[in-house]
Amino acid sequence: MSDVRPEPLEDDVPIEGTQVRYAGAAKVRVDEDSEYVTSDENLLEWVDPRDSTKILERTVRDSWRVLRIQSEFVAGFDALENVSEAVTVFGSARSVPGSAEYEMGVEVGRRLVEAGYAVITGGGPGAMEATNKGAFLAGGESIGLNIELPFEQHLNPYLTLGMHFRYFFVRKTMFVKYAQAFVCLPGGVGTLDELFEALTLVQTGKVKRFPIVLVGRAFWGPLLDWMRQVLLADAKISPQDLDLITVVDTPEEAVDVVIASGVR
Numbered sequence: 001m002s003d004v005r006p007e008p009l010e011d012d013v014p015i016e017g018t019q020v021r022y023a024g025a026a027k028v029r030v031d032e033d034s035e036y037v038t039s040d041e042n043l044l045e046w047v048d049p050r051d052s053t054k055i056l057e058r059t060v061r062d063s064w065r066v067l068r069i070q071s072e073f074v075a076g077f078d079a080l081e082n083v084s085e086a087v088t089v090f091g092s093a094r095s096v097p098g099s100a101e102y103e104m105g106v107e108v109g110r111r112l113v114e115a116g117y118a119v120i121t122g123g124g125p126g127a128m129e130a131t132n133k134g135a136f137l138a139g140g141e142s143i144g145l146n147i148e149l150p151f152e153q154h155l156n157p158y159l160t161l162g163m164h165f166r167y168f169f170v171r172k173t174m175f176v177k178y179a180q181a182f183v184c185l186p187g188g189v190g191t192l193d194e195l196f197e198a199l200t201l202v203q204t205g206k207v208k209r210f211p212i213v214l215v216g217r218a219f220w221g222p223l224l225d226w227m228r229q230v231l232l233a234d235a236k237i238s239p240q241d242l243d244l245i246t247v248v249d250t251p252e253e254a255v256d257v258v259i260a261s262g263v264r
């Protein structure tokens with residue numbers, strides 16, 4: 001596999017004292033230290049109904065925000081409607097390039113493409129970049145769905161299609177709707193959130209025939225042990241819920257599980 005770094009989709013000229021950031025679909029250059037409030041933060045902010053000076057926030061702004069949310073769904077559906085069979089891969093934003101963990105992501109991306117799948121990630125750094133890199137260099141469809149965050153945010157350069165979302169929940173819909181399976185590489189809170197959202201959707205029958213594969217027994221094993229020893233023992237889950245997750249050690253095994261599940 002060639003290791004040539006492709007031209008990034010994003011290529012901002014650095015100017016001292018400034019930073020480039022997204023505001024929804026728009027890209028703007030702002031002061032380096034300017035405070036930034038994300039769309040998710042605005043949406044989720046509680047406005048005291050007893051405070052009459054905030055009536056504008058409570059009524060007009062939230063109502064109009066719905067149209068922005070709607071437009072984000074439309075943009076996502078439009079951009080992704082032609083995606084062929086795909087697997088969404090989650091994993092740490094902090095996996096370091098060149099580390100074994102990063103290389104595992106590269107191999108997952110490559111093997112998924114070789115098995116005929118498009119690859120979808122969060123479009124950011126770390127395991128997301130690694131997986132996109134493997135998919136991109138293998139000549140496959142490599143999709144990154146990025147998210148507006150309170151700090152500078154870039155799409156990784158290994159994408160054939162990149163999108164930038166304001167709202168976490170809109171982006172999460174795309175992760176599920178356009179994929180036939182989830183693969184989770186080692187990760188932190190974001191990865192756990194994505195894993196458990198997927199698991200809830202499968203457990204409650206909202207999505208069907210949707211393999212969830214965790215790569216790295218040493219990393220994921222203790223979580224599964226806890227689910228068994230605490231959640232199952234305390235009757236918070238059913239024994240069959242544990243069957244919804246498959247833990248493997250290698251990218252090869254992970255892709256084999258996806259293929260064997262027959263999802264297409």
Ligand SMILES: C/C(=C\CNc1ncnc2c1ncn2[C@@H]1O[C@H](COP(=O)(O)O)[C@@H](O)[C@H]1O)CO
Nearest residue numbers: 090091092093094122124147187188189190191
């Ligand atoms: C913290 C750093 C970058 C953050 N950038 C992200 N870009 C895109 N998607 C992200 C980012 N951070 C989290 N995510 C999503 O959550 C998962 C990773 O979170 P974790 O807490 O690192 O496990 C990932 O799958 C994304 O969908 C470094 O500068």
